[in-house]
Amino acid sequence: MKIEYSLLKTDKNTKARYGKIKTNYGEVETPMFMPVGTRASIKGLTTDQVKQCNSGIILANTYHLWLRPGEDVINHAGGLHKFMNYNGPILTDSGGFQVFSLAKNKEKDITEEGVHFKSHIDGKKLLLTPEKSIAIQNKLDSDIAMSFDECPPASASYQYLKNSIERTIRWAKRGKAVHSNPNQALFGIVQGGAYEDLRKFSAVETVKLDFDGYSIGGVANDGESKEDMYKAIDYSIPYLPIDKVRYLMGVGDPIDIIEGVIRGVDIFDCVLPTRIARHGQAFTSHGKINLNNAKFIEDFTPIATDCDCYTCKHYTKSYLRHLITVGESLGGSLLSIHNIRFLIKLTEDLRQAIKEDKVLEFRNQFINKYQNKNTD
RNA sequence: GCGUCAUUGGUGAAGUGGUUAACACGCUGGUUUGUGGCACCAGUAUGCAAGAGUUCGAUCCUCUUAUGACGCC
Numbered sequence: 117m118k119i120e121y122s123l124l125k126t127d128k129n130t131k132a133r134y135g136k137i138k139t140n141y142g143e144v145e146t147p148m149f150m151p152v153g154t155r156a157s158i159k160g161l162t163t164d165q166v167k168q169c170n171s172g173i174i175l176a177n178t179y180h181l182w183l184r185p186g187e188d189v190i191n192h193a194g195g196l197h198k199f200m201n202y203n204g205p206i207l208t209d210s211g212g213f214q215v216f217s218l219a220k221n222k223e224k225d226i227t228e229e230g231v232h233f234k235s236h237i238d239g240k241k242l243l244l245t246p247e248k249s250i251a252i253q254n255k256l257d258s259d260i261a262m263s264f265d266e267c268p269p270a271s272a273s274y275q276y277l278k279n280s281i282e283r284t285i286r287w288a289k290r291g292k293a294v295h296s297n298p299n300q301a302l303f304g305i306v307q308g309g310a311y312e313d314l315r316k317f318s319a320v321e322t323v324k325l326d327f328d329g330y331s332i333g334g335v336a337n338d339g340e341s342k343e344d345m346y347k348a349i350d351y352s353i354p355y356l357p358i359d360k361v362r363y364l365m366g367v368g369d370p371i372d373i374i375e376g377v378i379r380g381v382d383i384f385d386c387v388l389p390t391r392i393a394r395h396g397q398a399f400t401s402h403g404k405i406n407l408n409n410a411k412f413i414e415d416f417t418p419i420a421t422d423c424d425c426y427t428c429k430h431y432t433k434s435y436l437r438h439l440i441t442v443g444e445s446l447g448g449s450l451l452s453i454h455n456i457r458f459l460i461k462l463t464e465d466l467r468q469a470i471k472e473d474k475v476l477e478f479r480n481q482f483i484n485k486y487q488n489k490n491t492d
Numbered sequence: 493g494c495g496u497c498a499u500u501g502g503u504g505a506a507g508u509g510g511u512u513a514a515c516a517c518g519c520u521g522g523u524u525u526g527u528g529g530c531a532c533c534a535g536u537a538u539g540c541a542a543g544a545g546u547u548c549g550a551u552c553c554u555c556u557u558a559u560g561a562c563g564c565c
Contacts, residue, residue: 154527175526213526236528267526305526336525345525365526372525387527394530395523410520448530 118301118328119205119259121146121361121382128473131353131380132466137173137361139205139259140299141197144172146361146382147466149373149459150207152390155180156190156200158456159390160449163202168426169457170464173260174202175385178252179211179244183237187255195257207385208258210249210291213267213366226266228283246291254297260329261295263288265305267333270340274311281307281318288325301328303363306352309334310344315351323355330356331363332381336372345372349379356380370399370462370486374479377466384463389455394448396440399458401485407451412437425457426450 120138127133137144151158151166154177158166166174176196181187193199196206218233219225225232230245246264253261265284268277288304295302304327308314322330332352335345349364356362361383364376368386376384389399396408400420405412407419418428419436427436427450439447462482469478 152527154529159527159529177527180527207526209526211526214528218528262526265526331526333526340525363526368525384525386525387529388525391524391527391529391531395532397524406522408521443530445530 117299119361121329121359123358125470127378127470127475130378130475132377132470132475133380133382134467134470135361135382137205137382139173141203141205141259142172144205145467147373147377147463147470148172148383149368149456149463150175150383150385151456152385152387153200153202154387155184156196158452159394160445160452161456163200165426165449165453166202166456167204169453170460171204171456173205173207173383175207175209176200176256176258177209177211177214178249178256178262179209179214181208181256182211182244182252183235187252191255191257197257205259207260208253208256208262209365210253210262210264211244212249212262212265215244216267228286230264231266246287247294250291250295250302254295254300257297258300260301260303261297262331263291263302263304263327265307265333267337268307268309269338270309270334270344271338272309274309274314277307277309277311277314281314285318285321285325288322288327292325292327303327303329303331303361305331305333305365306356307334308348308351310340310347310351312347312351315348316355319352319355323357327360329361329363331365333365335364336366336369336386342372342375346375346379349376349381353380368459370459371483373459373462374466374482377463377470378475378479384459386459389459390448390452393451393455396437396447396451398436398451399455401482402488403486407433407437407440407447409437419454420458423454423458424461425454427454427457 123135125134135146150173152175156176190199215231215233219231230243232243235242249264264287266280268280284307304322306319306322308318335348362381363383364381367384368388373384397404397406398419412433415433420428469475
């Protein structure tokens with residue numbers, strides 16, 4: 117089967133929704149944060165460790181797995197779940213985001229056929245098309261495949277975005293036409309920057325194609341303002357069906373997740389928790405802390421006493437700082453566990469708040485604490 | 493005892509008679525939003541062993557002292 121989404125409750129004061137996604141690999145409650153495992157690995161963690169964070173869906177990336185080891189290798193291994201030993205749902209990103217950053221000359225390299233670019237590994241000239249992206253994802257056998265879309269920068273002009281979303285819709289059609297894995301859902305992607313009419317057009321036209329779920333793309337890139345991100349969500353959501361999952365791509369700042377949930381988003385993914393972990397930073401309810409800071413040299417307390425993650429149960433800030441400063445990869449792993457758990461816990465708390473119709477109170481309390489770092 | 497050479501930030505060190513003493517590491521902060529993993533950005537010697545002299549001006553030239561390395565008796 118493909119996935120099935122059930123909307124179970126809506127917050128009384130906001131658009132926040134509590135729901136469940138049924139997949140071939142178990143049920144997942146939403147709102148939910150999805151950790152990113154680009155190359156079939158949540159960097160530095162075993163899948164058991166990821167599961168211990170109470171993860172539901174995780175991500176992998178079509179572009180990276182296409183280049184190495186190749187979709188056939190993973191297909192012969194029995195699919196992505198077996199290959200990477202993850203016994204839970206997996207979503208694959210289409211590769212669009214990566215390919216556009218590799219396309220040197222946007223006007224020349226991005227054509228109706230697809231995107232021309234050079235491999236970041238060996239410089240080989242490659243072409244990724246909507247059909248190719250879907251074919252790769254079919255073979256990877258993820259539970260959710262994403263349409264191949266163009267992800268323009270926040271700085272793109274209105275006219276550029278207009279042409280871009282029209283092409284993205286044509287690409288979505290082409291991808292859907294060749295999608296052939298009966299166990300895999302396929303999501304459409306809404307673009308259109310922070311323009312109300314473009315988001316509406318993109319959403320309405322994409323929904324006409326009848327996907328298994330919808331995502332809001334093109335946010336949180338190259339210095340886009342928070343206001344524009346929230347506008348992009350607000351302008352897209354009204355046109356998405358209530359009985360399908362909504363996915364805000366690439367968002368993982370705690371406050372942005374809350375604001376997304378309030379606006380009706382169900383699932384999120386982001387590299388932030390794992391990337392900042394490798395650079396020594398940790399989320400806490402009082403804001404981000406940097407374990408590189410000298411003040412933690414002899415701090416023999418956990419990152420957060422109110423955190424139930426493996427790292428906080430067993431390690432002190434002093435030890436974590438030591439690992440980070442000497443470059444031991446265990447430091448990045450332990451911080452990744454904490455940060456992933458932090459964001460998943462945040463979505464768990466949001467689910468509870470929706471059930472109690474207290475999302476706004478939760479938002480205000482969280483932000484107040486998160487931005488006022490001195491109080492304890 | 494005599495002679496030669498050396499002495500520049502936390503470390504390794506570059507350098508010049510004249511506006512802010514290179515670079516690297518370290519250190520101190522910061523950044524990171526569909527991951528081209530382990531990156532990027534910023535700050536970090538009011539001083540060039542100590543003292544005196546020459547000079548308009550000295551870290552750079554001269555002298556003395558200290559310390560060190562090497563050589564000779």
